[in-house]
Amino acid sequence: MKCPECEKTSTSSRVYTSGGGLMTLGGGGRPFYDEDGKYHLHDNNVTTQSYVCSNRHQFTVKSRGRCWCGWGADVSPQVEIHAYAGDSGIVLLG
Numbered sequence: 523m524k525c526p527e528c529e530k531t532s533t534s535s536r537v538y539t540s541g542g543g544l545m546t547l548g549g550g551g552r553p554f555y556d557e558d559g560k561y562h563l564h565d566n567n568v569t570t571q572s573y574v575c576s577n578r579h580q581f582t583v584k585s586r587g588r589c590w591c592g593w594g595a596d597v598s599p600q601v602e603i604h605a606y607a608g609d610s611g612i613v614l615l616g
């Protein structure tokens with residue numbers, strides 16, 4: 523995970539999870555074992571997580587579950603950049 527704003531300008535930063543935490547919407551998938559006895563979890567829930575980087579960019583990432591078998595790999599995470607808090611500063615959590 524890198525800050526999308528910092529990536530644009532090749533700036534390095536640390537990314538922290540910020541308030542709100544994980545939120546899931548919608549119905550979930552049931553884990554199952556396939557014909558080979560391998561574990562799958564095909565989870566349709568959308569998870570929203572907020573982040574803040576050490577350069578004070580704030581963004582959220584909405585992503586759907588993925589499975590090792592490739593399920594869900596066609597759906598790329600949605601990144602929303604919210605605000606640049608500027609020099610007034612925001613409190614880094616953690």
Ligand SMILES: [Zn+2]
Nearest residue numbers: 525528575579
């Ligand atoms: Zn950044």
Ligand SMILES: [Zn+2]
Nearest residue numbers: 562589591593
């Ligand atoms: Zn799977």
